[in-house]
Amino acid sequence: MCAFYLPGGGVSEDIEQFREEVRVFIREALPDDLRRKVRREHAGFTPADTSRWMRILHERGWSCPSWPVEHGGPGWSFEQQYVFERELALNDAPHVSVFSAGMVGPALIEFGTEDQKERFLPGLANGDIILCQGYSEPDAGSDLASLKCRADRDGDDYVINGSKIWTSDATWANWMFGLFRTDSSGRKQHGITLLLVDMATPGISVHPIPTFEGGEELNQVFFENVRVPGANRLGPEHEGWSIGKYILSLERFGSAEVSRTMAMLDRVREIAAREPLRDGYLIDDADFSKKLVRAGIALRQVELTERRLLFAADDLGAEASLLKIKGTEVQQQVISLMVEALGPYGQLDPEDMSARDNAPLPDAAHHAGKVCFNLRKSTIWGGSSEVLRNIIARSVLELRS
Amino acid sequence: MTEGLTDDQKTFADSLDRLLTDTLPFARRQAAVATPGGFDEDVWRQLVELGCMAAAFPEEHGGLGGGPEELMIIGEKFGRHLVTGPFLASVVLGGHAVLFADSDAWKARVLPGVAGGTKKLALAWVERQARHDLHDVATSVRAANGRWVLSGRKDVVPGGAQADVIVVSARASGDRRDRDGIVLVAVPADAPGVVRLDERAHDGNRVSTILLDGVEVDETQLLTTPDRGLAVLERVIDHAIAYVCADAAGSMWQVFETTLEYLKTRQQFDRTLGSFQALQHRLVDLYIDCELSWSMVLDATQALDTPQRRHAVSSAKVAVGESARRVAEEGVQLHGGIGMTMDVPVGHHLKRAVVMNASFGDADHHLGLLASSPVSRESNHV
Structure with missing residues (x-):
């Protein structure tokens, strides 16, 4: 073996x-x-x-x-x-x-x-270039290939009109890599072109979309006659779908976020070892420590499967989707456990607390709740868990709808 | 399922799979389960010929020099084909108890027979009050007049009905729940004072209650010293857990594959059931469970002779046990009415999963072991 x-x-x-x-x-x-x-x-x-x-x-x-x-x-x-x-x-x-x-x-x-x-x-x-990803649109979410944001040829340039949404970090980014519609005559996967867009180009406006936990990472980006040189096209015209998918497949390699969740689980243990319970600490509680172990086992399954699939196979296909489905699921489980570990303090909003000298908990712990809400995103973006199940059903299980 | 295996191991796995496909179709398996012994003697002989009994034992004891990986290969195939019989009992439990214990005389006496298919062993460790705790041993072995006397009762002993020799965990000293003072004793099944009551487990196998009523043994039958018995027992049980996890994983893959095939062909509402997204997603979840479980099986198998053994084995038992049960239950559900019938395998896979979960410590037991181990308290990345 x-x-x-x-x-x-x-x-x-x-x-x-x-x-x-x-x-x-x-x-x-x-x-x-x-x-x-x-x-x-x-x-x-x-x-x-x-x-x-x-x-x-x-x-x-x-x-x-x-x-x-x-x-x-x-x-x-x-x-x-x-x-x-x-x-x-x-x-x-x-x-x-x-x-x-x-x-x-x-x-x-x-x-x-x-x-x-x-x-x-x-x-x-x-680190000079900060990127944002222009994939999703108001009417092209899970069904990404139906994107409509147009990039029309004008001499050597493309002129973009339309909008991208759920664009993380667009207010910070100086470049966008995006998929744009260059031809709508054929099947929807055809006629998509991948362009690198300088975010300083006139005609681009970025509108933040506050998320429910108070985050400011999401945006809608509007394009009005935004001129992009043809030299910024990555790959052939109209063939951007396959490159865009290639890029997404690279994302799915690390999207199980096993390492980060491992570190998070360690921090849950740290919190549990510090939170008082009865005459000892939370970590001494049989029920809570079993929850910790359960999360650890769930994570270990993803870790081992990631290792097995990544190292054993030359090319990783739709199997990678299962890593994202389970990895994000476990991550949400772990961050929820962190909030639970905080007991009554799990209800506190960090915005007010962390600035205070006499806050009841160390600074780091306060953010668990907020991050817990924020991480609801991970089963939605980069291919929602439901879309990924569709992909596995089609490519691995060879099921047809 | 064969990733990372050597060519010889792959050949062995293929041969075993072919043999079981050819000789043990489901109807014949059902017929075998209905016989008094609960397994097919003829198929068993062919398994012996293929080297299944010998595969995991060292050559010096009549084996083929393999180890945990061979047990894993066999487990996976047996799970797929719902094989019954005393393989777990004789080779994995009894055989490895003798192998890991310290009596060269007993190794020479029984292991070549086990490997060659002429002898069968069993291991008796479960007691009523102990639940899943290996160290809770009330059965006693006490010195009296230069002889030793073994008394007590062991329950759900796999393969007890077929065993020539039963290895019994017994307390030589200390209190009932002391970790020290436990020995393993080799007891011929026909020794005076041994009474056996056979019962049927859900998976078609036979298990026995063994009453030990003042069974006289001599010192040579003590396979370990009192400070070693528990360590040997734990090691054997961990090998058995890795084995049953492989078995459960094979069973899961089989359930997943047959359920998938069934849903691809079964027509309702003028379309195949497999075309409904709600069912597709459930099939995907079965597939994911299979993949994740197989990783845990590999991990437990390769950890058996390392310091990570306990952690990996308990983790696998929890994960694979729960997945096996979930997958089999889903398999029954997705089959619909036909899944409830005696003549379709899926329900029998569920029974196998239930037996697996009840054996060698359930999820809660292993979660408890893990929760109290220092490794779990400090970090996950062992």
């Missing part, structure tokens, strides 16, 4: 040495304020923070773990990438930029022109 023994399990000496190297680096390079935000389950964490962290990682050559050396990446093995991601999370460090390092960078390397690689890869790697 050699194939199953090694991957990510940290058995070989080399990988343990690498792990230690990563730990030492994080200890020395991670700024305290970033660490604090991560420990608050990323409450208040902004794309500017990611950028800052990308810059720090970039100096070490580690900001884009999956990139090959010739494009400025570290040329790591799959196992090294896996360990790196795990160690970041377990040592309270932010993740690398998913859009830059994990999605658009690899797509540019795969499909981009030389000119595009030169223009974009350095900025993606060092």
Whole structure:
């Protein structure tokens, strides 16, 4: 069973040495304020923070773990990438930029022109470029291929008119990678083109959509005669659907968020070890500790399956969807457990509390509730759990509707 | 299901699957369950010939030099084909108890026979008051006049009816729930004072109550010292758990695949049932359960001889046990009325899952073990 023994399990000496190297680096390079935000389950964490962290990682050559050396990446093995991601999370460090390092960078390397690689890869790697994703539209959510936001040819340029919605971090982003309608004559998957759009282009307006927990990450983006040079098109005209899907498939690799949930579960344990109960602490309570164990087992199943699927298969198809379905489910379970661990203090809104010196709980704990609400998003975006089940039903189970 | 296996192991898995497909179709399996022994003697002989009994034992004891991975392969196939018979009892429990214990004489005496299919063993550890606790042992073995006397009662002993020798956990010293003072004793099934009452388990297997009424044994029958008995017993039971998890996972895959096929063909409302999204999503959830469970089986299997053994095995027992039951229940439901019938396998998979959950500690028991282990209190990433 050699194939199953090694991957990510940290058995070989080399990988343990690498792990230690990563730990030492994080200890020395991670700024305290970033660490604090991560420990608050990323409450208040902004794309500017990611950028800052990308810059720090970039100096070490580690900001884009999956990139090959010739494009400025570290040329790591799959196992090294896996360990790196795990160690970041377990040592309270932010993740690398998913859009830059994990999605658009690899797509540019795969499909981009030389000119595009030169223009974009350095900025993606060092944190200068902050991306937002222009996929969903008011009438194209789960049914993404029915998107209508138009990009009409005008000489060498495209002129965009229409709107994108649920655009995370659009107020921070200086570039958008988006899917736009360039032809509506054929089937809906045809005639979609992927463009890189400078967010400073005249005609773009960004309208924040407050989320119910008080978050400000979501936006609607409006385009009015927004002119984009043809040189910013990634891949062939009208063929953007497959590239867009390729980018989404890259997202699903890490979308189980196993490492982050592991770190969250550790923090639930920390809270449970500190919250008083009867003559001891919450963690001594048989019922609560069993809930912790249950969450740990649920997470372990996802972790092991991720390892198994990622390392065993050369190409990961729709099976990856199951990782996202279960990974996000477990993450929601863990963050809910964190709120539960806070007992009566689980009802407090952090906005008022964290500023006060005599707040009843340490700063970090307050944010659990808010993050718990925020994380309801994870089973919705990047392919809702229901859409992902449709994908598995169709591609793996070969069921037809 | 064969990822990471060696070519030899894959060949073995394929041969076993073919053998069971050819020789043990469901109707014949049902007929075998109805016989007094509850299993098909003829198929059993062929399993012996294929090397199933020998696969996991070292060559020096007449085995083929395999280990937990071979048990996993066999478990997965047996679960798929709903195989009954004393494999778990004799090879996994009794055989490994002798193998992990300390008596070279007994290893030489019984293991080649177990591996060769001429002898059957059993392990008797369950007691009424103990529920799932392995260390709660009231059955006693006491020295008297240079001999030892074994007294007590063991319940739900798998394969007791077929066993030539029964390995019994017994207390040599200390209080009923002490972790120290437990020994494993090898008792010939026909020894004076051994009384056996056979019963039928839901999965078609036979289990026995074993009454030990002043059974005289000598020192050579004590397979462990009192400070070693529990450790050996725990190790054996953990191997058995990994095995039944593999069995349950095979059973789950089988339920999932047959349910999927059924829903692809069964027509209602002028369309296949499998075209309804509500049912598709439930099938997807079965598929996900199968994949997640298989990961836990692999993890438990590979952890058996490592320091992570307890954590991995208990985690697998909880996860796979609950999934197996859920998948089988869903399988029955999605089959509809036909799923309730005796002549369709799906309900029998549910029975197997129920037996699996009741054996070797249920989810609550293992959650308790995990909750009280230091590893769980500190972190998840072991």
